[in-house]
Amino acid sequence: MKARRDIFQAVADPTRRAIISLIALQAMTPNAIAEQFNTSRQAVSKHLQILTECELLTQKQQGREIYYQLEINKMKEIDQWLNQFRKIWEDRFNQIDDILLKLKNKTNE
Amino acid sequence: MNSNLKSEFSFDEEKHTIEIIREFDAKLEMVWEVWTKPEHLANWWGPPGLPITVEKYEFAPQGIFLYSASVQGQSSFGKFVYHRIIKQELLEYITSFSDENGQTIRAPFNEKFPLEIFNSVIFSEQNERTTIVLRGTPLNATEEELEFFSKMSGSIQQGFAGSCTQLENYLETLKKH
Numbered sequence: 380m381k382a383r384r385d386i387f388q389a390v391a392d393p394t395r396r397a398i399i400s401l402i403a404l405q406a407m408t409p410n411a412i413a414e415q416f417n418t419s420r421q422a423v424s425k426h427l428q429i430l431t432e433c434e435l436l437t438q439k440q441q442g443r444e445i446y447y448q449l450e451i452n453k454m455k456e457i458d459q460w461l462n463q464f465r466k467i468w469e470d471r472f473n474q475i476d477d478i479l480l481k482l483k484n485k486t487n488e
Numbered sequence: 489m490n491s492n493l494k495s496e497f498s499f500d501e502e503k504h505t506i507e508i509i510r511e512f513d514a515k516l517e518m519v520w521e522v523w524t525k526p527e528h529l530a531n532w533w534g535p536p537g538l539p540i541t542v543e544k545y546e547f548a549p550q551g552i553f554l555y556s557a558s559v560q561g562q563s564s565f566g567k568f569v570y571h572r573i574i575k576q577e578l579l580e581y582i583t584s585f586s587d588e589n590g591q592t593i594r595a596p597f598n599e600k601f602p603l604e605i606f607n608s609v610i611f612s613e614q615n616e617r618t619t620i621v622l623r624g625t626p627l628n629a630t631e632e633e634l635e636f637f638s639k640m641s642g643s644i645q646q647g648f649a650g651s652c653t654q655l656e657n658y659l660e661t662l663k664k665h
Contacts, residue, residue: 470535471533472495472512473536474531474532474536476493476512476513478522478531479514479518479519482518482521483518
């Protein structure tokens, strides 16, 4: 069965967004990630677990260390989905701006 | 878009309500017309360059505005059912997906998306500019639908208009690839 978590939960949290940004630059160990935050290691570890369950992060073993890396394709998928909704409204408003401009020009003729 | 125009998106988690504030560089009378005349609605409600087709338009309380849009060769339908209308002040309507007969259907993209959204738009004018405050909240939604709506809206809010985070910059670079 698929994990109950969904990707919206993953990106709605500011700490998790920050973790994604960090790992986007390079794969990192849990310790290195935790050092970047003021929260407890356990809290960061919980965030990493959620992101992994959402298939946004994967683990890879390198020597004795575990590194987390970003699943770029999954990230793109979310981004497209959210952007659609955000864009719908931005597009509508821009189209209204255009119509209003045309109407104003017409009345000024 | 004129960057001097106010544009805000926020989400009230407790009330499950999206609030969008947008300013337009035009008088109230004109903005009202653009929101309520079918020939204008057809040109802005749908995606850019793809005007929707107005199938039915009854601008009165309980009246229905049924429209169709052709997405990748397939027709899909949506509707507004108008509630209160106070000229140039307030517009209330319920939006949902629809079949060709105007019957409400589930969102085609996700079964957890609320069946109906209640929208209220408040219009006001100041210095020849018009501001709309649009609030949208799921109607008679289940817990699961409310949860989905919250997550989606919360995520959108974080990315909306201006808040340029590291993540967004990164995603921008991805898009260029």
